Amino acid sequence: MTATSLSPTDDLVSITVAGTSSTAALTVAGEVDSSSAPVLRTAVDQALARGVRExxxxxxxxxxxxxAGLCVLAAAHRSASLQGVRLRVLASGSAVIRPLQITGLWELLAVELVQPGAGAA
Structure with a gap:
């Protein structure tokens, strides 16, 4: 797997992109809000444009x-579904889990609960 970092538009979020010809993994760190969500949206769109299967x-x-971050995840689900791409969302902390549960995205996205610090490793 190769990895690259996207340059965020601000200091709130960083996204590392790794992948193969069939898989892309976006590792997101920091805050995803209205000012940083476009960075995540761009990373998702670029990964899907590569024609990955996962x-x-x-x-x-x-x-x-x-x-704003929840909207990006919902749009990612919609785009992935239309393209036949398996979308996996990993979460561990209450700052992410709670908003996903409240909005119903937890079930829609079939979020995978991981141990803190485990991530996609």
Whole structure:
């Protein structure tokens, strides 16, 4: 797997992209809000444009997730479904789990609960 880092538009979030020809893994760290969500959306769109069969969005290191981030995840689900891509969302902390549960995205995305610090490793 090769890994690259995306340059965020601000200091709130960092995204590392790793993958093969069939899989992309986005490791997200920091805060995903209205100012940083576009960075995540771009990473998701670029990964899906590569024609992968599986997209992993690792939110293990996310410390804040608001409605803008939730919208990106819902759009990722929609796009992945339309393209026949398996979307896996990983989460460990209450800052991510709670908003996903409240909105019903936890079930829709079939989020995988991971041990803190485990992520996609």
């Amino acid at each position: 997209l992993v969005v690792d939110l293990d290191a996310v410390t804040f997730l608001d409605s």
